[in-house]
Every structure is written in structure tokens, then in C-alpha cells.
Amino acid sequence: LYALQLKPEAFELIGILARGSAQSLKVAQRQGVPLFRDVQGLPPDIDMAFAAMGASGAPAVLQMLERGVHVLCESPQPPNFLKKAIATATVKERCFHINGHLALLPAGESFLRQCRVAAAVSQPQFLDVIATDRSLYAVLDLLRSALGCLRPFQFLSTRSTLPFVTLKGRFGSLPTTFRIQVSRRDDGSIVADGSPEYLADCRITLASRSGVLSLLSANGPVVWNVNNGDTPATTLWSLSGGKVAPNAATFFKQRVLANLGAAN
Numbered sequence: 001l002y003a004l005q006l007k008p009e010a011f012e013l014i015g016i017l018a019r020g021s022a023q024s025l026k027v028a029q030r031q032g033v034p035l036f037r038d039v040q041g042l043p044p045d046i047d048m049a050f051a052a053m054g055a056s057g058a059p060a061v062l063q064m065l066e067r068g069v070h071v072l073c074e075s076p077q078p079p080n081f082l083k084k085a086i087a088t089a090t091v092k093e094r095c096f097h098i099n100g101h102l103a104l105l106p107a108g109e110s111f112l113r114q115c116r117v118a119a120a121v122s123q124p125q126f127l128d129v130i131a132t133d134r135s136l137y138a139v140l141d142l143l144r145s146a147l148g149c150l151r152p153f154q155f156l157s158t159r160s161t162l163p164f165v166t167l168k169g170r171f172g173s174l175p176t177t178f179r180i181q182v183s184r185r186d187d188g189s190i191v192a193d194g195s196p197e198y199l200a201d202c203r204i205t206l207a208s209r210s211g212v213l214s215l216l217s218a219n220g221p222v223v224w225n226v227n228n229g230d231t232p233a234t235t236l237w238s239l240s241g242g243k244v245a246p247n248a249a250t251f252f253k254q255r256v257l258a259n260l261g262a263a264n
Helices: 022-031 053-068 080-094 106-121 137-146 246-264
Strands: 050-051 070-074 098-099 124-134 153-161 164-171 174-181 204-208 209-213 222-224 237-240
Touching: 050 053, 050 174, 053 070, 053 080, 070 080, 080 098, 098 246, 106 137, 106 204, 106 209, 106 237, 124 137, 153 174
Parallel strands: 050 070, 070 098, 124 174
Antiparallel strands: 124 204, 153 164, 164 174, 204 209, 209 222, 222 237
């Protein structure tokens, strides 16, 4: 909603689709639009739907695609749903897009720019990734942009010590390790999105013979460490992109702008 408000000339909000909780009713009243409780009740002239309902919203997303509505959907989503959504969108000739948005954040953009610079000097030799199961799609989306292609790939689980699962394998010929923090606790409950129980949102390290490029978080920084400086005066590390750390309010605005970029 915040993203749509930044560009009112491009998007007209015509309603909120939700189950009818007090919170959803409050949001609809605040936006001055009706609250719809099922897809069948939606007006016919909808161009695009923004689905921020988690996995529970899968039936509604599929119904909107069946109606011929373009859908921008949040991640993560289960594989079976994605297969159905992509198949339905293909038949209906509509766009179904999962919003990873990490690549559209300033830190992600800086990481991608530095990847291109580093790749022009020497090819990457190994990749190390820390992520949560919630952030994994966004990380893979960023890596696809950074590496150009993630196929062929092969991974095996080498260790599972909750809350982390370790995977080792390759993207093409690139040795790669993933350490993924799972959201399911030992008692079966799920860690809430944004909880401090998540030890890292994401961390990506891409190494080559010329240096090591690291994205330390979705909010940055991006650090370049040179391997063996050629001269005593060689700067051994540097920050890429913004040199001033964002505060929480600034990072929220960055995420809103990234969502607006995905909508465009």
C-alpha cells in the first residue's frame, strides 16, 4: 500500500481482499476502498493484484489468475502452488511474478554492480550463502542476476543441526555452500517474520582470485576485500555503494521503493 501511494498516477487501488478481520477492515477504511472477502465478489475491471497473504492466499491467487488478472506475489511460496500458478498464468497469458525484491534494494544493486566489475577481472571460485528459509527465494533471485544462470545445479544436505540446514553443491562449476536457518521450531511452531530469532536475513560471499565480495545483509554493507595487494599502497578493502548505514526508517523506505519497482 505504501508503494502504491508513491505513484498514484500509475495505480488506482480499488479494494482490499481479506478474510474480514478487524485489522483488514481498518486498512480498507483508512484507504477509502471496499473490503472484499472472496474473489467472486471482486469487480470485473481489475488489471493487477498484489498478493501479500502468505501461503494461505494460494487459492485466491489461483482464482485471480483464472479470471485473467496479473498477480505480483510475495515470497516464500510452496513449490506445488508455484507450479499451478505458473501453469495457469501461461494458459491465461497473464503475468505471475514472485517479488524477491532483494536485487532492487540499494545494497543488492551495489552487490550486482560489483559482481560485474569483479567478473571482468577474474571468474568466481566459490560461493558461500547464509539465509533463512523466508529469504531464500530473494537470495536465489539475486544470485541468478549475479551469476547469469543457476543451471545446472546439484546440492546435497550435509548436515542438519536445527535451526540450520547445510547444503553443499554447485551452480554449474561454481562450488557453493548454503547454511539455511529454518523457521520451524523444535515444538513445531513457526518463527514470526521479522523475529530476532532469525540470526541473519542473508549473507553472500563470492570469492575470486582477485578478491572477495560480501553482501553482509539485505541492508548492506557490500564489502570488497582485495587478495594480495599488488603494491604497498593498494587499498585492501572498500565499501561499495552507500557509505552511511541506513536506519530502520530509511531501510523501510528502501523496501517500499523496491516493491514499487517490482510493481512497475
